[in-house]
Amino acid sequence: MGEALPWGRRFLLCPPTHFAVAYEINPWMSTQVVVDRDRAQVQWEGLKAALEQAGATVEVQPPHPSVPDLVFTANAGIAWRQAFVPSHFRHPERQPETALDIAWFEAAGYEVRRLSADVGHEGAGDALPFGGVLVSAYRFRSDATAHTQLSRLLDVPVRSIELVDPRYYHLDITFCPLDSTRAMLWPGAWDSYGRTVIEALVPEPLVLEADEASAFVANSVVVGRTVLMPSCPPRVGRQLEAWGLTPVEVDVGEFLKAGGGCRCLTLALDM
Ligand code: ARG
Numbered sequence: 001m002g003e004a005l006p007w008g009r010r011f012l013l014c015p016p017t018h019f020a021v022a023y024e025i026n027p028w029m030s031t032q033v034v035v036d037r038d039r040a041q042v043q044w045e046g047l048k049a050a051l052e053q054a055g056a057t058v059e060v061q062p063p064h065p066s067v068p069d070l071v072f073t074a075n076a077g078i079a080w081r082q083a084f085v086p087s088h089f090r091h092p093e094r095q096p097e098t099a100l101d102i103a104w105f106e107a108a109g110y111e112v113r114r115l116s117a118d119v120g121h122e123g124a125g126d127a128l129p130f131g132g133v134l135v136s137a138y139r140f141r142s143d144a145t146a147h148t149q150l151s152r153l154l155d156v157p158v159r160s161i162e163l164v165d166p167r168y169y170h171l172d173i174t175f176c177p178l179d180s181t182r183a184m185l186w187p188g189a190w191d192s193y194g195r196t197v198i199e200a201l202v203p204e205p206l207v208l209e210a211d212e213a214s215a216f217v218a219n220s221v222v223v224g225r226t227v228l229m230p231s232c233p234p235r236v237g238r239q240l241e242a243w244g245l246t247p248v249e250v251d252v253g254e255f256l257k258a259g260g261g262c263r264c265l266t267l268a269l270d271m
Pocket of ligand 1: 259
């Protein structure tokens with residue numbers, strides 16, 4: 001049995017006070033779709049409670065009226081030991097978030113380290129640690145050139161994965177580390193080189209099926225042996241349980257309207 005992940009006990013969340021689908025920057029978003037903000041608030045509180053129930057500590061970032069996607073804290077940047085590398089967002093709609101994120105992390109005592117201004121990267125949404133390396137994706141939101149910079153800024157080896165399907169525009173909807181040897185994955189979103197990289201890295205993969213991947217099953221948050229999931233198909237649940245993990249479904253339906261699930265709503269502060 002794999003060792004429990006050494007990270008995933010402290011998270012940053014931001015309440016959906018101003019959450020909306022106000023623009024379309026990924027294929028899941030439609031401004032025709034109305035977000036029920038009261039429902040979103042209840043769901044967000046449910047996620048926060050489930051994280052705490054599983055043994056995690058939650059820190060809360062204040063919301064801001066001009067940035068509805070701030071709720072997706074996974075994209076704030078990468079919090080790595082005492083360093084914070086803020087994101088450089090691809091879309092102008094999200095770029096104002098960076099100043100707010102830097103302010104929060106500076107106040108929290110992190111040392112802010114910057115990517116060069118011309119390089120895009122969307123934080124933990126496109127970077128997850130596994131097996132002693134940082135797996136980072138590029139193309140839709142992040143640039144491959146960010147990876148060498150991240151490796152230098154954080155002093156960690158980085159493995160690059162190219163995303164090929166615009167519906168899977170961030171790594172964290174295709175890859176979910178479960179413990180030291182296992183991860184859920186959706187290889188359909190990666191180019192063939194990326195598949196080879198993950199194949200070499202993950203001894204015991206739980207390969208998702210297309211309908212499971214599109215239900216954001218990989219966008220789950222792991223706290224010790226608990227897996228908080230936007231939904232858990234029976235087949236996936238049986239495998240997780242056989243591995244000694246406990247799947248817990250957390251309804252984040254309002255956030256799926258913006259193309260984000262459980263993982264996107266959290267940023268690990270202990271990577
Ligand atoms: N609407 C947001 C965007 O398109 C969703 C971000 C989801 N975050 C994530 N880590 N996958 O940027």
